[in-house]
């Protein structure tokens with residue numbers, strides 16, 4: 513295999529995604545696209561073929577960091593598909609333009625879906641959240657900016673407590689927040705008017721892949737009669753599921769669940785740490801995207817329209 517030098521920023525971004533310094537599906541997508549932009553600027557290629565090969569190598573390095581959020585390969589596909597030109601300068605420019613276009617589109621999509629999601633929230637509503645999703649928060653932000661008073665019940669979201677980030681950002685919007693442990697969710701659903709979550713991937717059958725605990729929350733919400741919606745830009749649609757593939761669920765370090773010393777004190781135990789789960793479409797009321805809201809079962813139509821070309825891997829060695 514040829515050795516293609518990666519820009520230091522590509523390596524740093526890959527490490528930051530793997531260690532979750534850069535996390536959340538939309539943020540990962542933007543980070544990966546921007547790293548491709550740096551690779552394009554810094555690649556020391558003396559031929560178009562060498563330039564293309566170095567871009568593919570950078571994309572492969574970024575791709576291998578986290579397996580579940582499809583926004584990552586979708587971002588890489590978006591940029592690599594637009595790489596075009598007869599010489600290195602033209603190729604470089606096409607990548608730079610594609611990255612800028614992609615990031616602008618992400619921001620626009622989030623704003624647009626925020627307005628759609630906000631329409632589902634009424635003045636005085638209390639919303640229960642899980643994990644930290646910029647798409648979900650965009651809905652609350654749009655509702656608040658529209659003059660609605662919203663309160664939030666925020667699940668801490670073990671093992672990494674991303675609920676704390678959600679709580680902080682909601683406070684920044686002036687939203688009153690009650691933080692609860694995950695196991696208190698069913699009790700507090702009595703006080704919630706909506707459950708609002710994000711997504712890492714959405715499958716062709718409308719299944720929503722999101723932070724572990726989402727599916728249990730959805731089942732409890734249905735039992736309590738509380739509507740649950742997923743806020744997800746279409747970059748979260750998983751094209752490979754159109755052809756029957758399943759979404760890989762990331763298994764993370766056991767030390768996130770229990771520190772090694774405490775574990776050793778307990779004795780020999782198995783520890784498992786899946787980062788995500790799948791909520792079946794029948795437990796989800798709506799998927800809110802920048803193209804409007806959809807019942808989960810109908811998302812496949814949008815997926816075919818936007819990703820009909822399938823799931824090519826433009827980063828593979830030819």
Ligand SMILES: O=C(COP(=O)(O)O)[C@H](O)[C@H](O)COP(=O)(O)O
Nearest residue numbers: 535536537538645646647710711723
């Ligand atoms: O599950 C998570 C984050 O998991 P992790 O912390 O393991 O990355 C978020 O709900 C989705 O990624 C959506 O986020 P966004 O709406 O910001 O794309």
